[in-house]
Amino acid sequence: MAARPAPGRRLPRILLGLSTAAATLAALAAATGCSTTRPTNTAGGGPVIQVAAAENFWGSLAAQLGGDRVKVTTIISKPDADPHDYEPTAADARAVASARYVIVNGIGYDPWAKKMIDANPAGDRTVLTVGDLVGVKEGGNPHRWYSPDDVHKVIARIAADYAKLNPGDAGYFAQRRKDFEAKDLSRYNSLISDIKSEYAGTPIGASESIVAPLADGLGLKLITPEAYLDAISEGSDPTAKDKATVDQQIKDRQIKVYVYNSQNSTPDVQAQVAAARSAGIPVATVTETPGPGDASFQDWQARQLDVLAQALAKATGK
Numbered sequence: 001m002a003a004r005p006a007p008g009r010r011l012p013r014i015l016l017g018l019s020t021a022a023a024t025l026a027a028l029a030a031a032t033g034c035s036t037t038r039p040t041n042t043a044g045g046g047p048v049i050q051v052a053a054a055e056n057f058w059g060s061l062a063a064q065l066g067g068d069r070v071k072v073t074t075i076i077s078k079p080d081a082d083p084h085d086y087e088p089t090a091a092d093a094r095a096v097a098s099a100r101y102v103i104v105n106g107i108g109y110d111p112w113a114k115k116m117i118d119a120n121p122a123g124d125r126t127v128l129t130v131g132d133l134v135g136v137k138e139g140g141n142p143h144r145w146y147s148p149d150d151v152h153k154v155i156a157r158i159a160a161d162y163a164k165l166n167p168g169d170a171g172y173f174a175q176r177r178k179d180f181e182a183k184d185l186s187r188y189n190s191l192i193s194d195i196k197s198e199y200a201g202t203p204i205g206a207s208e209s210i211v212a213p214l215a216d217g218l219g220l221k222l223i224t225p226e227a228y229l230d231a232i233s234e235g236s237d238p239t240a241k242d243k244a245t246v247d248q249q250i251k252d253r254q255i256k257v258y259v260y261n262s263q264n265s266t267p268d269v270q271a272q273v274a275a276a277r278s279a280g281i282p283v284a285t286v287t288e289t290p291g292p293g294d295a296s297f298q299d300w301q302a303r304q305l306d307v308l309a310q311a312l313a314k315a316t317g318k
Contacts, residue, residue, distance in 0.1 A: 049100050058130065071093040081111055101165060104128070106132060107142035141287075146286075148188075187302045191302055195309050208261050225242045226248055227239065227242050250281065256316060262286060284311040
């Protein structure tokens with residue numbers, strides 16, 4: 001995939017894009033003739049819950065937890081779409097207007113989402129803002145889908161919210177959650193547990209802040225300067241000092257594995273990947289969002305965790 005600006009916390013670009021989004025959202029709602037009338041089709045004990053998810057990683061969880069009692073529309077699903085710069089379409093406005101349940105990431109990651117919700121008010125709509133749920137405020141690391149603990153919190157909340165929206169289907173949603181966590185997430189959970197028990201404390205390097213929640217969840221020691229990680233995620237230039245620190249960490253083999261976001265492979269990142277490989281440091285990749293070939297959230301994450309486990313095994317001989 002060609003390099004693209006990172007969808008991390010690029011605050012200057014957010015400020016530039018918000019005025020455009022704000023100016024168009026109200027017009028979208030009016031132009032599309034959006035209505036808050038809910039579909040009357042039913043399945044099981046209650047009406048099908050119309051769900052709008054700002055991003056596909058949360059949408060995947062929402063769809064699997066809801067089964068045939070929900071219909072999920074994901075707004076951003078393409079790997080090359082940038083949540084910060086995204087401009088909602090008429091179809092997006094319709095999806096939010098008709099949704100009884102909306103999931104947004106928050107923490108500055110999808111600033112257009114709240115504006116679209118506000119432009120399409122509905123009294124019986126429930127909104128899940130992931131940042132609020134997990135207690136991460138604006139300016140914090142927005143990549144909460146890379147935090148295993150936060151993923152489980154989101155799963156629990158979605159299932160609970162579904163039950164509140166359709167009490168007649170509460171048992172169905174409870175069973176869906178139980179089966180999902182025990183079966184569908186089994187590989188994801190076991191990889192996390194295995195990596196944490198085998199490699200906790202292992203020093204690693206990374207290209208950007210997307211790796212930080214994952215490293216925390218796995219017990220790995222991410223030693224790349226935080227300011228460097230943030231700069232690459234935000235699409236800005238890291239300081240010469242931070243870049244020199246990262247280069248030295250690679251040269252001196254202070255890190256065992258280097259992890260980079262292959263959807264944001266800047267020239268600096270490409271140079272560090274090459275340097276790590278030249279130094280004999282295993283390299284693992286992650287991506288900002290699932291690719292077209294990823295069937296589900298857990299398949300995507302487990303595939304990446306497996307690659308990381310292999311890199312750690314090669315680096316440590318364990």
